[in-house]
Amino acid sequence: MRRLELGHINITDIQFGSESKIENGVLYVDEEAVKAIVLEDERIKDCKLDIAKPGESVRITPVKDVIEPRVKVEGRGGIFPGVISKVDTVGEGKTYALKGMAVVTAGKIVGFQEGIIDMTGPGADYTPFSKLNNLVVVCEPVEGIKQHDYEPAVRFAGFRVAVYLGELARELTPDKVEVFETYGIMEGAEKLPGLPRVAYVQMLQSQGLLHDTYVYGVDAKKTLSTIMTPTEIMDGAIVSGNCVSACDKNPTYVHLNNGVVHDLFEEHGKTINFVCQIITNENVYLADKQRSSDWTAKLCRLLDLDGIVLSQEGFGNPDTDLIMNCKKIEAEGVKTVIITDEYAGRDGKSQSLADADVAADAVITGGNANQVIVLPKLDKVIGTLDYVNTIAGGNEHSLREDGTIEVEIQAITGATNETGFGYLSAR
Amino acid sequence: MxxxxxxxxxxxxxxxxxxxxxxxxxxxxxxxxxxxxxxxxxxxxxxxxxxxxxxxxxxxxxxxxxxxxxxxxxxxxxxxxxxxxxxxxxxxxxxxxxxxxxxxxxxxxxxxxxxxxxxxxxxxxxxxxxxxxxxxxxxxxxxxxxxxxxxxxxxxxxxxxxxxxxxxxNYMPNGTRVNFFEEKRGSRRAVDMLLKKLADKPFVTEYPMPDFDRVAPNPAVKDISKATIAIVTSGGIVPKGNPDHIESSNASHYGEYDITGVTDLTEATYETAHGGYDPVYANEDSDRVIPVDVLRDMEKEGIIGKLHNKFYTTVGNGTAVASSKAFAEEFSQKLLADGVDAVILTST
CATH class of the missing domain: 3.40.50.2000 (Glycogen Phosphorylase B;)
Known part of the structure; x- marks a missing residue:
């Protein structure tokens, strides 16, 4: 049996202070110390820190990643293995997470595929991150650097800051402890006889060209479909390296708190045997798509699964991976529910996916990403509005003279998340 | 009131x-x-x-x-x-x-x-x-x-x-997708749906797959050198001037055109009615969409038996599946009656 205790350290407020510490649920941040951590990377010229709280008239854009700070208190390895910590298998022992807050990295990278987080107003309803106290790290690149060199600099800076803040909780007593237990294949079958064997198949964005995800530090597009203990993600085994449409990319926060994993654990031992997590990629070449989906289906069969939940990341090209996976896994007799989102046009009248199959008879949707929303002018912008017109979901008329913004919800970070992280849907 | x-x-x-x-x-x-x-x-x-x-x-x-x-x-x-x-x-x-x-x-x-x-x-x-x-x-x-x-x-x-x-x-899904916030998050809904599916209980998908009418191809033609081959296209190739006014999008009908004696489709004689792609290359040489020139060569060389003297054409752009089906049901009967053995179906 593998067991992970996840301790919640509730953060109710963030303030800048002379010393970084957590006291009575308040995170005090030593601005200079955090800046020094960000500027360790010579590719980052400068950075500014800011704090955005729920309900404030604040807009954060362009958002790259959202990260929940965590610390490994007991057990093998450390947070973000193969990325920040040394490579070691994680997912056992004791981990503390700073709940109710996140580190948000912002600033221009690609420009058109970074998102918007509004802390109030109608836009706030569409992003899960408006409910958090956010420490925003706005980075600025050194001159002349190429985007693919700069993206990892900001990616790593966010992780370093998150790990630094997570460390502040090491000696604290958690406000709440969740326990996650998983079994070996034989052990589970013996302990939970008669319960349907279920896995979570997660498709990781790996189209390349800044559409990437990393597993223990390995670029997911260079991986074969494989098996993980579902608790590994809780220690940061999977991280985002994406500059994909903001609405349906999985920020690192979503990987750490994957909803499917948590909700399958809720049923584990009661109505199902949650056997494992299977990860697979979304490469652009047909041969890769065929190989990866063959492997997921094969693993589902090998593990004698009865059912799976299959989640997607991104849209269009990955729709073909989604349907291939679904078709092949269903063909193995494994009942499948897929989670996706839709691009049904601004009028909602177009076909929502780029591929379809009768095997996909159980679909959860995160909603139509083309829906247009008008975001009000907010008092403060953290980052810059320079890219609102070119962001995916925006157009040349998005930023209007009165300061309001008309965009598709595609531009809002997490709006139509395809791991089922949010509440949005469509019919 | x-x-x-x-x-x-x-x-x-x-x-x-x-x-x-x-x-x-x-x-x-x-x-x-x-x-x-x-x-x-x-x-x-x-x-x-x-x-x-x-x-x-x-x-x-x-x-x-x-x-x-x-x-x-x-x-x-x-x-x-x-x-x-x-x-x-x-x-x-x-x-x-x-x-x-x-x-x-x-x-x-x-x-x-x-x-x-x-x-x-x-x-x-x-x-x-x-x-x-x-x-x-x-x-x-x-x-x-x-x-x-x-x-x-x-x-x-x-x-x-x-x-x-x-x-x-409470209305029937009407082809327009409308967003709304559910009471449970997506992952929980997915787990609930899976539990129902595993128990063979009824569940309602949130996005019914569009009906893709996949048609299995017929077995291969045994002797192509004796076969009569016809051309059918959704690429919108029509005689110059589009005499039957096939719409550039969401076509309401198809055209039947005689190509007796035609060995090459030229800029002066044929064009495309299709509004869904850049028509420049199709208009320059419509053989790029329906290969009449190559099929005439193959006919001469004895590789195929005969090129059927009529081709059937419509515009696939935005055309309802129901319309396409009705067109094909009608002209398939004509093809059968004319003794056509096989069809080359081209799209764009």
Whole structure:
């Protein structure tokens, strides 16, 4: 049996202070110390820190990643293995997470595929991150650097800051402890006889060209479909390296708190045997798509699964991976529910996916990403509005003279998340 | 107070059954008939039925234009805030009449309309994408349930309030996807759906897959050197000038063109009618879309038996699958009658 205790350290407020510490649920941040951590990377010229709280008239854009700070208190390895910590298998022992807050990295990278987080107003309803106290790290690149060199600099800076803040909780007593237990294949079958064997198949964005995800530090597009203990993600085994449409990319926060994993654990031992997590990629070449989906289906069969939940990341090209996976896994007799989102046009009248199959008879949707929303002018912008017109979901008329913004919800970070992280849907 | 005009057939107006289906349209101002009473109760003091229009099902369908124009003139004069037709349950002609008149009231008078019927009523497939159609039971036993869903939807339409997703405002999915916030997050809904699927219990997918009508290819032609090959395309290749005016998008018909003696399609003789792709290369040389030149060579060399002297063409751009199917069903019979052995089907 593998067991992970996840301790919640509730953060109710963030303030800048002379010393970084957590006291009575308040995170005090030593601005200079955090800046020094960000500027360790010579590719980052400068950075500014800011704090955005729920309900404030604040807009954060362009958002790259959202990260929940965590610390490994007991057990093998450390947070973000193969990325920040040394490579070691994680997912056992004791981990503390700073709940109710996140580190948000912002600033221009690609420009058109970074998102918007509004802390109030109608836009706030569409992003899960408006409910958090956010420490925003706005980075600025050194001159002349190429985007693919700069993206990892900001990616790593966010992780370093998150790990630094997570460390502040090491000696604290958690406000709440969740326990996650998983079994070996034989052990589970013996302990939970008669319960349907279920896995979570997660498709990781790996189209390349800044559409990437990393597993223990390995670029997911260079991986074969494989098996993980579902608790590994809780220690940061999977991280985002994406500059994909903001609405349906999985920020690192979503990987750490994957909803499917948590909700399958809720049923584990009661109505199902949650056997494992299977990860697979979304490469652009047909041969890769065929190989990866063959492997997921094969693993589902090998593990004698009865059912799976299959989640997607991104849209269009990955729709073909989604349907291939679904078709092949269903063909193995494994009942499948897929989670996706839709691009049904601004009028909602177009076909929502780029591929379809009768095997996909159980679909959860995160909603139509083309829906247009008008975001009000907010008092403060953290980052810059320079890219609102070119962001995916925006157009040349998005930023209007009165300061309001008309965009598709595609531009809002997490709006139509395809791991089922949010509440949005469509019919 | 919101003004409602209600349309029902002779049966629900208690005039009679099939034997009275021939009666022309009647207008009963200030009267509430049949299910109108239930609507009246459901509206409380928010709305009133100012007139009930009754028409025999046979009359409506057999004198369509006359019935439509009479009723439209009445509704125009009455100028209600919303028009309600039915519910029609599983009565086929009644369902079609409800859909037809509700659609006409919306389109021609700009007055919002709602109807209700059983999902398998032919009127549902015909009109659910045009008129908000509440799914009902298949008999009048479901009247109370039908009215309880149609009435609030009618009030919302009358008040010009935003209409929610089909599952929220109880209408049949109408091809327009509408976003809304669920009570449970997506991952929890996925787990719940999986539990039902595992237990072989019914569940409702949130996005029904569009029907992809996949057709298995026929076995290979045994001896191609003796076969008559025809060309069919959705790439829109037509004789110069598009003589049959095939639409550039959402085509309503196909063309049949004789290519007896034609060995090459040139810029002067053929072009594409298709509006969905850059036509420059197809117009320069339509053989790029339908390879008449190469097939003539193969015919001469004896690789194929014969190129059929007619080709069939339409525009695939935005054309409804139902139209494409109807075109193909018709010209396939012609191809068979002409002794064609195989078809090369090109798209763009």
């Amino acid at each position: 919101i003004k409602v005009v209600h349309y029902i057939n002779q049966f629900f107006a208690q005039i009679g059954g099939e034997e009275m289906a021939h009666i022309p349209a009647e207008r009963h101002d200030g009267e509430v008939k049949g299910p109108g009473a239930a609507f009246k109760a459901a509206f409380k003091d928010e709305a009133e039925i100012i007139s009930t229009i009754v028409c025999g099902d046979s009359y409506f369908n057999e004198h369509l234009e006359e019935a439509k124009s009479t009723i439209l003139a009445w509704v125009k004069e009455l100028n209600p805030d919303v028009f309600i037709a039915g519910p029609a349950f599983n009565a086929g002609r009644y369902g079609v009449a409800c859909g037809t008149i509700a659609d006409a009231v919306q389109e021609e008078l700009g007055i919002p309309a709602v109807t209700g019927m059983y999902v398998e009523n032919p009127g549902a497939d015909m009109f659910k994408n045009k008129v908000y159609t509440v799914p009902t039971k298949n008999s009048a036993a479901g009247a109370r349930d039908a009215v309880s869903k149609m009435a609030p939807l009618a009030l919302k339409l009358a008040k010009k309030e935003a209409i929610g997703a089909s599952c929220q405002d």
